[in-house]
Amino acid sequence: MYYEIRKWRPEDACALSKILNNNKITDNLRDGIPCPYTEVDALNFITEMINSDPNKVFAFAVCCNGELAGSIGIFRQDNIYYRSAEIGYYLGENYWNKGLGTYAVKKACEYVFANSDIIRIFAEPFARNTASCRVLSKTGFVYEGTMFSNAIKNGIIEDTVIYGLLKGV
Numbered sequence: 001m002y003y004e005i006r007k008w009r010p011e012d013a014c015a016l017s018k019i020l021n022n023n024k025i026t027d028n029l030r031d032g033i034p035c036p037y038t039e040v041d042a043l044n045f046i047t048e049m050i051n052s053d054p055n056k057v058f059a060f061a062v063c064c065n066g067e068l069a070g071s072i073g074i075f076r077q078d079n080i081y082y083r084s085a086e087i088g089y090y091l092g093e094n095y096w097n098k099g100l101g102t103y104a105v106k107k108a109c110e111y112v113f114a115n116s117d118i119i120r121i122f123a124e125p126f127a128r129n130t131a132s133c134r135v136l137s138k139t140g141f142v143y144e145g146t147m148f149s150n151a152i153k154n155g156i157i158e159d160t161v162i163y164g165l166l167k168g169v
């Protein structure tokens with residue numbers, strides 16, 4: 001299988017809307033994603049990514065054999081945290097457990113460390129998100145701690161964990 005991450009294209013909107021209409025994905029993400037997630041919603045997101053500041057937002061389409069498989073983004077923080085960035089990602093359910101998440105996280109982090117002054121990338125999955133935690137461990141992220149009762153998702157109090165990856169370590 002041929003994996004790549006690449007810049008977003010407006011024509012990805014149809015495939016993206018199909019991928020993200022899935023509770024098994026959105027139950028692991030922050031709130032704010034429209035449900036149902038229409039092609040217009042997807043195009044709005046893609047347009048925002050394409051027009052964002054290239055030194056603050058590093059957003060990529062994740063592809064498998066030339067087909068859109070998911071999304072990954074690394075977002076620079078501000079104020080005293082401006083050399084730190086948060087990573088977020090998801091893949092269509094058909095693509096899970098094939099190593100694509102690990103590939104995408106590795107490539108996106110390599111890109112950001114090589115093309116910006118960012119020195120730290122972090123992720124904050126739900127503590128129950130074993131697959132995401134495993135991907136982070138496999139790509140060199142270090143578990144930094146658990147934040148208990150830190151979030152409410154679908155009305156349930158959730159623990160979140162924090163993982164960090166430092167440039168050059």
Ligand SMILES: CC(C)(COP(=O)(O)OP(=O)(O)OC[C@H]1O[C@@H](n2cnc3c(N)ncnc32)[C@H](O)[C@@H]1OP(=O)(O)O)[C@@H](O)C(=O)NCCC(=O)NCCS
Pocket residue numbers: 024025026028029088089090091092095096097098099100101102103123124125126129130131132134135
């Ligand atoms: C998180 C996600 C991107 C992972 O992508 P992926 O391509 O499936 O990840 P990989 O195949 O590279 O690795 C997954 C690892 O988790 C493991 N895993 C998956 N589900 C698991 C489970 N329920 N229990 C234990 N391990 C699990 C796999 O065995 C694999 O580890 P291994 O290589 O040691 O065997 C994908 O599951 C996804 O999109 N989930 C929904 C959205 C999401 O959670 N996003 C992250 C928000 S922080």
